[in-house]
Amino acid sequence: MTHSVGFQLADEAATVKMGNMLAEFIDQGAVIYLHGDLGAGKTTLTRGVVQGFGHQGKVKSPTYTLVEPYELAETNVYHFDLYRLGDPEELEYMGIRDYFSPTAICVVEWPEKGGEFIPTPDLDITLRYVGDAREIEIQSISTRGANIIDKLKNQIE
Numbered sequence: 001m002t003h004s005v006g007f008q009l010a011d012e013a014a015t016v017k018m019g020n021m022l023a024e025f026i027d028q029g030a031v032i033y034l035h036g037d038l039g040a041g042k043t044t045l046t047r048g049v050v051q052g053f054g055h056q057g058k059v060k061s062p063t064y065t066l067v068e069p070y071e072l073a074e075t076n077v078y079h080f081d082l083y084r085l086g087d088p089e090e091l092e093y094m095g096i097r098d099y100f101s102p103t104a105i106c107v108v109e110w111p112e113k114g115g116e117f118i119p120t121p122d123l124d125i126t127l128r129y130v131g132d133a134r135e136i137e138i139q140s141i142s143t144r145g146a147n148i149i150d151k152l153k154n155q156i157e
């Protein structure tokens, strides 16, 4: 069963707030895919998630390093950006499997570049340009993801 929900995000602050809200409902072991063109807001949304879990510093896209770890009090969050990944097999060499553990949350920009090496997600999120603003569509792929969407809907209605 697929659940989905969509919201308009009027400005950058709204995207960050959406990420904060997601952080409230995501639990450890969750895998989130982020789709959208360059500049659509994937990293901005991730900043909201990571800060929602208590990170105080900057959040930059790990475009060259592929992954940025955030080891926080409540959980580890791993932020992947696979935009510059050449060969999906590189993920094997970097020990990709160890990141996707039951005690971590993984947020993945450009997951399609990782092919079969990236586990299927709980939530599949797409950000789109709407003029100068953005919209977000959140789809669940698992029961865990569906529960997150139910909570989001309850929070917002």
Ligand code: ADP
Pocket: 009, 010, 011, 012, 013, 014, 015, 036, 037, 038, 039, 040, 041, 042, 043, 044, 045, 061, 109, 132, 133, 134
């Ligand atoms: P991506 O990671 O998808 O390439 P970024 O998050 O790095 O995108 O950049 C998104 C850009 O769009 C940033 O300049 C940010 O300030 C801006 N932005 C984010 N959310 C919104 C929004 N809802 N409306 C308008 N601009 C936004």
Ligand code: MG
Pocket: 042, 043, 061, 081, 109
């Ligand atoms: Mg990015």
